Amino acid sequence: xxxxxxxxxxxxxxxxxxxxxxxxxxxxxxxxxxxxxxxxxxxxxxxxxxxxxxxxxxxxxxxxxxxxxxxxxxxxxxxxxxxxxxxxxxxxxxxxxxxxxxxxxxxxxxxxxxxxxxxxxxxxxxxxxxxxxxxxxxxxxxxxxxxxxxxxxxxxxxxxxxxxxxxxxxxxxxxxxxxxxxxxxxxxxxxxxxxxxxxxxxxxxxxxxxxxxxxxxxxxxxxxxxxxxxxxxxxxxxxxxxxxxxxxxxxxxxxxxxxxxxxxxxxxxxxxxxxxxxxxxxxxxxxxxxxxxxxxxxxxxxxxxxxxxxxxxxxxxxxxxxxxxxxxxxxxxxxx
Amino acid sequence: xxxxxxxxxxxxxxxxxxxxxxxxxxxxxxxxxxxxxxxxxxxxxxxxxxxxxxxxxxxxxxxxxxxxxxxxxxxxxxxxxxxxxxxxxxxxxxxxxxxxxxxxxxxxxxxxxxxxxxxxxxxxxxxxxxxxxxxxxxxxxxxxxxxxxxxxxxxxxxxxxxxxxxxxxxxxxxxxxxxxxxxxxxxxxxxxxxxxxxxxxxxxxxxxxxxxxxxxxxxxxxxxxxxxxxxxxxxxxxxxxxxxxxxxxxxxxxxxxxxxxxxxxxxxxxxxxxxxxxxxxxxxxxxxxxxxxxxxxxxxxxxxxxxxxxxxxxxxxxxxxxxxxxxxxxxxxxxxxxxxxxxxxxxxxxxxxxxxxxxxxxxxxxxxxxxxx
Numbered sequence: 001x002x003x004x005x006x007x008x009x010x011x012x013x014x015x016x017x018x019x020x021x022x023x024x025x026x027x028x029x030x031x032x033x034x035x036x037x038x039x040x041x042x043x044x045x046x047x048x049x050x051x052x053x054x055x056x057x058x059x060x061x062x063x064x065x066x067x068x069x070x071x072x073x074x075x076x077x078x079x080x081x082x083x084x085x086x087x088x089x090x091x092x093x094x095x096x097x098x099x100x101x102x103x104x105x106x107x108x109x110x111x112x113x114x115x116x117x118x119x120x121x122x123x124x125x126x127x128x129x130x131x132x133x134x135x136x137x138x139x140x141x142x143x144x145x146x147x148x149x150x151x152x153x154x155x156x157x158x159x160x161x162x163x164x165x166x167x168x169x170x171x172x173x174x175x176x177x178x179x180x181x182x183x184x185x186x187x188x189x190x191x192x193x194x195x196x197x198x199x200x201x202x203x204x205x206x207x208x209x210x211x212x213x214x215x216x217x218x219x220x221x222x223x224x225x226x227x228x229x230x231x232x233x234x235x236x237x238x239x240x241x242x243x244x245x246x247x248x249x250x251x252x253x254x255x256x257x258x259x260x261x262x263x264x265x266x267x268x269x270x271x272x273x274x275x276x277x278x279x280x281x282x283x284x285x286x287x288x289x290x291x292x293x294x295x296x297x298x299x300x301x302x303x304x305x306x307x308x309x310x311x312x313x314x315x316x317x318x319x320x321x322x323x324x325x326x327x328x329x330x331x332x333x334x335x336x
Numbered sequence: 337x338x339x340x341x342x343x344x345x346x347x348x349x350x351x352x353x354x355x356x357x358x359x360x361x362x363x364x365x366x367x368x369x370x371x372x373x374x375x376x377x378x379x380x381x382x383x384x385x386x387x388x389x390x391x392x393x394x395x396x397x398x399x400x401x402x403x404x405x406x407x408x409x410x411x412x413x414x415x416x417x418x419x420x421x422x423x424x425x426x427x428x429x430x431x432x433x434x435x436x437x438x439x440x441x442x443x444x445x446x447x448x449x450x451x452x453x454x455x456x457x458x459x460x461x462x463x464x465x466x467x468x469x470x471x472x473x474x475x476x477x478x479x480x481x482x483x484x485x486x487x488x489x490x491x492x493x494x495x496x497x498x499x500x501x502x503x504x505x506x507x508x509x510x511x512x513x514x515x516x517x518x519x520x521x522x523x524x525x526x527x528x529x530x531x532x533x534x535x536x537x538x539x540x541x542x543x544x545x546x547x548x549x550x551x552x553x554x555x556x557x558x559x560x561x562x563x564x565x566x567x568x569x570x571x572x573x574x575x576x577x578x579x580x581x582x583x584x585x586x587x588x589x590x591x592x593x594x595x596x597x598x599x600x601x602x603x604x605x606x607x608x609x610x611x612x613x614x615x616x617x618x619x620x621x622x623x624x625x626x627x628x629x630x631x632x633x634x635x636x637x638x639x640x641x642x643x644x645x646x647x648x649x650x651x652x653x654x655x656x657x658x659x660x661x662x663x664x665x666x667x668x669x670x671x672x673x674x675x676x677x678x679x680x681x682x683x684x685x686x687x688x689x690x691x692x693x694x695x696x697x698x699x700x701x702x703x704x705x706x707x708x709x
Contacts, residue, residue: 075550097552105550111543115351127343128551156354172547 028053028180028212029074034083036069043069045236046083051180051214056206058227058244059216060322062332066236067216068108071182074214075105088179104178106170108185114158118149118168121157122175129176143171146201163194170198174205180212181205187222199226220322230322234330244322251325254294256301258287259314270304277301281331290328294319340553344561345568348535352569358531362573366524367580374516374585388476391417392440393424398447400484407480408440414476431461438462438473450485456497474499510644510673514588517581518668519641522661524577525570525607526632532566532611533624536703541621559700563608570604592677599667599681602688606660609695616702635659660691 029051036044044066051057059067072078074085076096084091090098112121122140126132131139144153147167152160157168166186173181183202187195203226205211217223223230224244232240232247240247258264264287271280271289276297278290291297294317305312318324326332352358390408394401408416419427419439427439441459449456460477481497539545539562548558578596581587589596614631618624636642638652639661645653656662667684670676 077546077549100550100552103550105547107543107546109543109546111547113347113351113542113544115354116347120347120350124343124347125547125551127340128548128553130340130552 026053027051029057029085029087029214031074031085032083034070034073034085035081036066036073036078037081042236044073047233047236047238049231049238049241051212052228053179053212054206054210055228056202056213056215056226058223058230059214059233060218060220060223060230060326061216061233062218062326065218065233067218067233068184069236070233071105071184071214071216075103075182076100077105101176102179104173104176104181106173106181106183106186108188110165110169112157112165112169112172115156117154117156118144118147118160118171119153121168122171125172126175131176139175139177143174146174146204147171148197161191161194163190163197166190166194167198167201170201174211177209178211180214183213183215185216185218187217187219202226220326224322232322232326232329234326234332239329240325247322247325248320251328254291254297254320255318255324255327256289256291256294256298257314257316257318258289258301258305258312260285260287260305261311261313264310266308267304267310270308271301274300274304338554338557341557341561341564344558345564348562348565349569351535352531352565361527362524362531362569363576365527366520366577369520369523370513370516370577370581371584374512388414388438388473389417389436390414390438390440390473390476391419391427391430391436392442393419393421393427394442395421395444396442396446400447400450401442403487404442404446404480404484407483408477411476411480428461431463436463440477450497457500458497459500462501474501510669513581513585514669514673515644517578517585517587518665518672519636519644521574521577521581522603522639522664522668523632523636523641525574525603526610526635526661527628528566528570528573528604529607529611529614529632530625530628531569532562532608533614533618533628534621535562535566536612536615537618537621537624540704563612566608566611567604570607571600574600574604588672590671590673591675592671595671595676595678595681596668598678598685599664599671599688602667602685602692603660603664605692606664606688606695609692609699612699612703613695614699616699635661638662640665660688663687663691 027050031047031049033046033048034044035042035046047070059070061067069078073080074087074092076092076099079093084093086092087099088102090102092099112118113124116124119140122143123136126136126139147170149164149167149171152164157165160168166189170183170186173183186202187198190198199222202213202215206213215223215227227244229242230240230244230247231238240251242250260267263284264282267287268280268282271277271287274297276291276293278292280290281288289297289301298317302312318327392405392408394405405416405418408414424441427436430436431439439461441461443457443459446456446458458477458481460474462473477499481499485497539548545558549555578587578589582589610631611628614624614628618627636659638656639645639659640648640656641661645656645662645665648656653662663684667681667688670681670684
């Protein structure tokens with residue numbers, strides 16, 4: 001496949017975000033040139049951003065983009081190679097213990113004791129957070145209410161469905177009412193019903209308890225519907241950061257996928273010259289046409305195809321969304 | 337001090353209690369081995385009882401004592417070797433050293449005492465390490481005495497003969513229960529290493545270590561809790577197995593049973609340390625089980641858990657000392673067979689703790705909290 005060079009849209013400079021933050025809310029997470037290297041491999045390469053208090057902040061990128069490494073550094077699990085970050089005013093490295101007290105982590109894997117029930121798991125991890133007595137019992141009840149496990153709360157987690165396990169996994173991170181909650185791909189492998197339940201839980205936490213949420217995902221629909229702002233990550237770098245709407249408006253393009261009976265190479269120059277077309281990628285009989293407006297570009301494109309005596313076997317229009325933003329920025333799909 | 341390690345320990349014990357297979361492994365397996373192998377090997381350990389050599393010192397030198405010796409010689413499977421009076425002290429030493437299972441001393445005035453109302457008394461010298469055979473020897477002697485009395489005394493009521501059983505001191509070799517109960521209890525305690533290693537590796541695989549690492553609790557507290565769980569389970573396991581041996585087989589606990597405590601602590605500490613060592617080298621739970629089984633069974637074979645070290649060639653006995661099992665079994669035998677006490681057992685305790693420290697240190701040095709740290 002011929003790939004055009006990814007367009008890198010400048011991330012909002014921290015100063016601009018800081019200005020917004022002073023107007024709206026304060027920044028509770030501040031990240032400055034944070035990087036993690038494993039020998040020559042750069043898992044995260046010098047990212048800078050901040051997250052406002054009470055915000056649901058999405059980190060969108062394909063598998064391997066560096067999202068989990070970044071979240072691991074912010075959760076004090078990994079030491080950064082360079083750069084710095086603070087959470088609620090505490091430095092990640094110097095004040096790791098204070099940082100741990102105000103964050104919650106819901107890891108991507110199901111980090112639960114499968115032989116124990118959700119209630120037993122909550123009790124154990126609650127004690128690890130230093131909760132005890134009546135306060136612990138109250139928090140366990142609240143967490144169980146949020147994830148709505150009902151009568152299953154006393155059954156060993158090993159007998160739960162995938163969705164129930166994910167919900168129990170989420171509940172552990174809520175027990176101590178963290179100021180900032182890191183959710184690392186919390187809906188992987190979850191049925192739609194449980195996914196909706198998890199979304200509702202997250203919104204409720206954010207809306208009612210004011211918990212700031214950093215949400216990583218490679219599902220653009222989740223980022224688009226849930227997040228106030230989204231940072232797009234690829235190969236360890238932030239390549240865009242804005243509200244989903246602004247990202248789509250600024251970068252999102254209408255994409256037309258066109259399959260032909262013949263080699264599509266002769267079409268590339270003609271299609272690229274159309275004013276509504278931004279660029280064209282070719283993979284033998286398949287063309288991917290990036291347009292400013294797919295509906296508007298469709299007719300001229302088909303006229304050129306017909307004029308060259310070619311026949312389209314398949315045609316698909318992708319409306320602008322975060323998926324097309326990512327495609328436009330990297331030339332690759334989020335699921336590649 | 338961060339007491340949350342107690343919560344970690346309680347959680348691990350709760351998980352273990354829900355694992356019936358682990359329970360079967362830790363308690364059912366050693367009990368089954370102790371019972372089956374004790375019955376199977378009993379005759380091997382007590383070979384002398386069927387072919388009883390009974391050296392006898394006759395201080396009375398009377399017709400009655402001559403007749404008693406003759407009656408003993410007529411008893412099937414019994415060989416009486418008459419020793420001179422001055423050889424009694426030497427005979428006591430030989431019984432103590434295990435050269436003889438028992439010896440009989442017929443005291444001076446034995447014939448006269450048969451006519452007295454209180455009757456006569458015989459002295460039976462017994463190796464305390466052969467408690468299982470003691471009853472058989474007494475039966476043999478009492479049988480001969482009954483025949484003597486019934487043939488000589490017109491009124492049997494006035495001719496009672498009692499046997500004064502004297503233990504001659506420590507025996508070097510244990511009987512079948514003294515060998516098998518500690519031996520298989522130690523083997524089972526070391527099988528617990530798989531539980532310790534598996535529990536540590538499971539935390540890593542499940543991602544719960546990662547989750548705990550993001551919480552305000554130290555790694556030391558988490559590890560301490562996990563070790564405490566393994567250690568507590570091991571101590572309870574050893575206690576139950578010794579209690580089983582005591583209740584079912586009448587296992588001797590020695591003159592100073594308190595000495596069993598440091599040996600048990602040392603054994604369980606070494607087993608817990610070995611669990612950390614295995615967790616440090618294994619990448620998966622399956623590897624831990626495979627490594628663990630290999631190491632535990634090899635150590636048990638070399639260290640005398642399965643086959644007594646005293647019947648091994650000298651070279652094998654020396655090689656066996658590289659295992660904590662050999663030291664632990666010797667420690668237990670010092671208490672229950674040789675009647676030693678707390679102070680005598682301290683060097684063995686120190687060696688077992690040394691094993692624990694080495695295993696633990698190497699294991700922790702090798703261990704990675706996460707795979708992608």
